[in-house]
Structures are given as C-alpha cells and as structure tokens.
Amino acid sequence: MPMLLSNFIPPMINGVSASKVFLKALQPQPQSVYQYLCLEFPHIEAQEWLQRFQDGLIFDAQGQKLNVNSPFQPNSHVFYYRFLTHEIHVPFEHHIIFENEHFIAVDKPHFLTISPTGQYVQETLLVRLKKQTSIEHLTPIHRLDRETAGIVLFSKCIESRGIYQQLFADRKVQKTYHAIAPYLPTLKLPLTLRLRMEKGEPFYTTRQIEGVANSETEIQLLEHNQQWAKYLLTPHTGKQHQLRLHLSHLGIPIQNDPFYPQVKHKDDHDFSAPLQLLAKHIEFIDPVSKQQISLSSTFDLTLSS
CATH class of the missing domain: 3.30.2350.10 (Pseudouridine synthase)
Structure with a gap:
C-alpha cells in the first residue's frame, strides 16, 4: 500500500538519500510531473527520468509513488532518487x-x-x-x-x-x-x-x-x-x-x-x-x-x- 503520511520523510535506499524538488508554476503548465522534470532539468535525458518513474524512484509529498502520467500540481514538491545505470567501480577500499x-x-x-x-x-x-x-x-x-x-x-x-x-x-x-x-x-x-x-x-x-x-x-x-x-x-x-x-x-x-x-x-x-x-x-x-x-x-x- 502507498504511504499516506502528510510529512513523508523518504528513506535512504542503498546509501542514497532522496532529492527534493519544488514544482513551481510554469506557463504553459506541464501536463505531468514527468514533463515538468524534463523541462526543468534539460541536462538530464528524458529517458533517464522515464527510467526513474519505471523503477519506482519518484514520490509525492505524501510518499505515494508517481508514474509517468502523474498530473503536475504547481507549488507542491516531489522526491526522487538518483542511481546510475552504468557506474565505474573504484577498486579501492576506505x-x-x-x-x-x-x-x-x-x-x-x-x-x-x-x-x-x-x-x-x-x-x-x-x-x-x-x-x-x-x-x-x-x-x-x-x-x-x-x-x-x-x-x-x-x-x-x-x-x-x-x-x-x-x-x-x-x-x-x-x-x-x-x-x-x-x-x-x-x-x-x-x-x-x-x-x-x-x-x-x-x-x-x-x-x-x-x-x-x-x-x-x-x-x-x-x-x-x-x-x-x-x-x-x-x-x-x-x-x-x-x-x-x-x-x-x-x-x-x-x-x-x-x-x-x-x-x-x-x-x-x-x-x-x-x-x-x-x-x-x-x-x-x-x-x-x-x-x-x-x-x-x-x-x-x-x-x-
């Protein structure tokens, strides 16, 4: 079941903390959170945002997982986790x-x-x-x-x-x-x-x-x-x-x-x-x-x- 907490604090996943994004009002207004994120972060490929939605790594302020069609709500915020599909392993230990x-x-x-x-x-x-x-x-x-x-x-x-x-x-x-x-x-x-x-x-x-x-x-x-x-x-x-x-x-x-x-x-x-x-x-x-x-x-x- 999705989390329905009003003050959702995203948990750490595999050592990675969630990033918080405020959804400011835009004109024209995006139809979805996915569209907003692609517009606001053009240096991140749309396919990467799509993958994050598909992997269940984007949540609203109540802790509910969002999908690629989740509607955009201005003046709210979402959380997302950043993982890389291909990351070079550093073969040395701390x-x-x-x-x-x-x-x-x-x-x-x-x-x-x-x-x-x-x-x-x-x-x-x-x-x-x-x-x-x-x-x-x-x-x-x-x-x-x-x-x-x-x-x-x-x-x-x-x-x-x-x-x-x-x-x-x-x-x-x-x-x-x-x-x-x-x-x-x-x-x-x-x-x-x-x-x-x-x-x-x-x-x-x-x-x-x-x-x-x-x-x-x-x-x-x-x-x-x-x-x-x-x-x-x-x-x-x-x-x-x-x-x-x-x-x-x-x-x-x-x-x-x-x-x-x-x-x-x-x-x-x-x-x-x-x-x-x-x-x-x-x-x-x-x-x-x-x-x-x-x-x-x-x-x-x-x-x-």
Missing part, C-alpha cells in the same frame, strides 16, 4: 580510523570521489559510508580531491556539524601531506611558497597570476633516491589544488598528476597511476570535548626505484 559520537575519520583511497556528482553515485565515499553506518545525515566536514588519498572527517551529529565545519573554516586544523615528486638538488629546502591563485582553464584547474599572494605552503624534504623525493607539505591556506600547483610551480610536479603542469586526460577505467599525494596527518583541539585530536593515515607513499 577505512574508518577513528569515531566518536560527533564525527568519523576515514582514510579515503585514491580515485574515490567524496560525494555524488556527475558519473559517480554509489562509487563515492559518502554513499559507501552511509551504507556501512546506516547514518543518513552523514556529511563531509571538509574535502579532498578525487585523486588525493588520506584522512577526511564526516559529521555524524547534525547539532555539532557547524562547530566542526567552522573549525576548518577558521584554519584551526593543522594538516600535513606527503607527496612524491622529482628530486631537485638545486632546490633549497625547507621553504615557504606564497602564490596568488585563481580559477584556470579548463575550469577544474587553477593557475598562478601576478598579485598579492592568497596561498601559502611550507615544503620540507623527507627523503630521496636521487630521482624521486618524498616531501612534507604543510598548507597554511586551503585553495583548490594548492599543493599540486605549488609543487608544479617549483618545477617538481607531483608524480602522476593529470592536471599539472599540463592536463592529460586519462581513461576513467585506468587506476594504474594514482596521484602521489596523501593527506597524512590531521590535528586539532576538539571543540566539544576540548581534547587534542591527532590522527594519521594508515596509507603511505613510497619512492619509486
């Missing part, structure tokens, strides 16, 4: 390394996107964790690039989520990274690099420009084998791709970087050459318990022979 009542600290492997986006839904760290923990309101407190491995924190508690997010926004979290990049004997280390960064081209990259620096990284040498070196990176700011651009600027781009110094598109099924960048350590004073939290990734990077 590990929970710490957990308390407020957050979970997770070791993210290379190639795993944090949250559903584009071509990834099930193969994201957030959905994997929701399936594992059954916590639907699990939310990332900060983020790592898909290509970067290492420690990421997820909020378990809605009430304290903002406190932890503010901790990162206020730069009160000390993060250190490891990176494998070419060894450059003429480069005098340690050093602190400051650059001005802005959005690049393509749009998912960044670039250096002239002007007052808005990014800062401390760089130290840990070890080397004459060809490759392991570097300890301490970012003092949090710009997108900051560490990757900074090392590339110094003439030592991170090993297997597909974006810097040049964009090199790889096949989505190719997991053979992970970016050698690891969020190795994180440290902060817990704003709730007032205790010092110090966590290290169980992953490691090794020098190539």
Whole structure:
C-alpha cells in the first residue's frame, strides 16, 4: 500500500538519500510531473527520468509513488532518487580510523570521489559510508580531491556539524601531506611558497597570476633516491589544488598528476597511476570535548626505484 503520511520523510535506499524538488508554476503548465522534470532539468535525458518513474524512484509529498502520467500540481514538491545505470567501480577500499559520537575519520583511497556528482553515485565515499553506518545525515566536514588519498572527517551529529565545519573554516586544523615528486638538488629546502591563485582553464584547474599572494605552503624534504623525493607539505591556506600547483610551480610536479603542469586526460577505467599525494596527518583541539585530536593515515607513499 502507498504511504499516506502528510510529512513523508523518504528513506535512504542503498546509501542514497532522496532529492527534493519544488514544482513551481510554469506557463504553459506541464501536463505531468514527468514533463515538468524534463523541462526543468534539460541536462538530464528524458529517458533517464522515464527510467526513474519505471523503477519506482519518484514520490509525492505524501510518499505515494508517481508514474509517468502523474498530473503536475504547481507549488507542491516531489522526491526522487538518483542511481546510475552504468557506474565505474573504484577498486579501492576506505577505512574508518577513528569515531566518536560527533564525527568519523576515514582514510579515503585514491580515485574515490567524496560525494555524488556527475558519473559517480554509489562509487563515492559518502554513499559507501552511509551504507556501512546506516547514518543518513552523514556529511563531509571538509574535502579532498578525487585523486588525493588520506584522512577526511564526516559529521555524524547534525547539532555539532557547524562547530566542526567552522573549525576548518577558521584554519584551526593543522594538516600535513606527503607527496612524491622529482628530486631537485638545486632546490633549497625547507621553504615557504606564497602564490596568488585563481580559477584556470579548463575550469577544474587553477593557475598562478601576478598579485598579492592568497596561498601559502611550507615544503620540507623527507627523503630521496636521487630521482624521486618524498616531501612534507604543510598548507597554511586551503585553495583548490594548492599543493599540486605549488609543487608544479617549483618545477617538481607531483608524480602522476593529470592536471599539472599540463592536463592529460586519462581513461576513467585506468587506476594504474594514482596521484602521489596523501593527506597524512590531521590535528586539532576538539571543540566539544576540548581534547587534542591527532590522527594519521594508515596509507603511505613510497619512492619509486
């Protein structure tokens, strides 16, 4: 029987939460919810919306499943679930390394996107964790690039989520990274690099420009084998791709970087050459318990022979 609850809360299905869409009034008015969704989301193929209706993944505000002929009602809302027919499996596993009542600290492997986006839904760290923990309101407190491995924190508690997010926004979290990049004997280390960064081209990259620096990284040498070196990176700011651009600027781009110094598109099924960048350590004073939290990734990077 269909659910007839007036305040329907859609359940999580296989780690995926429902999205809510408000049906605003349009002129001319669509005849069906299906027509409205096709008009409002033209980047999603009509066949995909049709499949969602056929799979019983679209509900009205009372929890009743809708079909492709369900009439459009302006100023109401519907819920839908997003699943992909074909999704590339990421053959690496995450590990929970710490957990308390407020957050979970997770070791993210290379190639795993944090949250559903584009071509990834099930193969994201957030959905994997929701399936594992059954916590639907699990939310990332900060983020790592898909290509970067290492420690990421997820909020378990809605009430304290903002406190932890503010901790990162206020730069009160000390993060250190490891990176494998070419060894450059003429480069005098340690050093602190400051650059001005802005959005690049393509749009998912960044670039250096002239002007007052808005990014800062401390760089130290840990070890080397004459060809490759392991570097300890301490970012003092949090710009997108900051560490990757900074090392590339110094003439030592991170090993297997597909974006810097040049964009090199790889096949989505190719997991053979992970970016050698690891969020190795994180440290902060817990704003709730007032205790010092110090966590290290169980992953490691090794020098190539």
